[in-house]
Amino acid sequence: MAVVDVICRAINERCLLSFTYKSEARIAEPFILGYDEHGELVLSAVQTAGGSGVGFRTFPIEGATSLKVMDQKFSGFRPEYNRRDRFFARIICQV
Secondary structure, three states, X not given: OOHHHHHHHHHHHOEEEEEEEOOEEEEEEXXXXXXXXXXXXXXXXXXXXXXXXXXXXXXXXXXXXXEEEEEEEOOOOOOOOOOOOOOEEEEEEEO
């Protein structure tokens, strides 16, 4: 399964996503997958475990490995979530 398909499945089903980024295991609530203005594929997610703490982060997909959709669900609601995030030039899938 392609990386985009894995991430979009997690977004569509509101499942947590586990992955490794910068050599650290992370767990996140995925909200947006899309391309930035430079054409780089990027995930916007709320990191809930691992890395540099909890909160919204952007992860260039090129640096992410071992992506897995977890069984645990998340609500899909975060007050700070912006469906019209201008960081993204083109959105592939989102909550």
